[in-house]
Amino acid sequence: MKMVFLGPPGAGKGTLAAMASEHLSIPHISTGDLFRAAIKNETELGKKVKEILAEGRLVPDDLTIALVRERLAQPDVKNGWILDGFPRTIPQAEALQQISPVEKVVNFDVEDSVILFRLTGRRVCKSCGKIYHIVTMPPKNEGICDACGGALYIRSDDQESAIKTRLEAYRSLTAPLIQWYGERSLLVTIDGAGKPDDVFQIFVKAIKG
Numbered sequence: 001m002k003m004v005f006l007g008p009p010g011a012g013k014g015t016l017a018a019m020a021s022e023h024l025s026i027p028h029i030s031t032g033d034l035f036r037a038a039i040k041n042e043t044e045l046g047k048k049v050k051e052i053l054a055e056g057r058l059v060p061d062d063l064t065i066a067l068v069r070e071r072l073a074q075p076d077v078k079n080g081w082i083l084d085g086f087p088r089t090i091p092q093a094e095a096l097q098q099i100s101p102v103e104k105v106v107n108f109d110v111e112d113s114v115i116l117f118r119l120t121g122r123r124v125c126k127s128c129g130k131i132y133h134i135v136t137m138p139p140k141n142e143g144i145c146d147a148c149g150g151a152l153y154i155r156s157d158d159q160e161s162a163i164k165t166r167l168e169a170y171r172s173l174t175a176p177l178i179q180w181y182g183e184r185s186l187l188v189t190i191d192g193a194g195k196p197d198d199v200f201q202i203f204v205k206a207i208k209g
Ligand SMILES: [Zn+2]
Pocket: 125, 126, 127, 128, 129, 130, 145, 146, 147, 148, 149, 150
């Protein structure tokens, strides 16, 4: 199955994509990974991406589309794929329909209050990078990593004001896309507020229907 995953930061989209990728034996393709791979392999497109990112600019549609086109021509995608982080705009969505038409767009819907709870409670170990949550996954000793004894800290983009800015940007960017896919009867909206295992069960049922 060819799928696109949509969802705000903190919706657990990455976790769900990894679970779905394993369950369906199809690759999980995130644009972040595509950019990093192209830069690492020093491809023609990768050199351009590197230059743009170094200048702090957004990677333009045509370049992102070219990378996706290249990736979707690889042999491992013959049974389908999960795209995450693409498309972000209607021109990108139109291009994707030309390259390889998507069959289902799964929108993980999570209320802002739930996202704020998830992200503002997140703590990360400075030494080993292990992730905790002060309520749902606290360390044994406050502020200290169970695994390595390192100090836990709040990432700057997990500060409440930063999260609100990211959410607003996401909602205004994605709203037209959600409508666009809805009009084409490709959209499935899933309540993403539960635990990953529960959301995954809802997802499995939803894509069968
Ligand atoms: Zn640690």
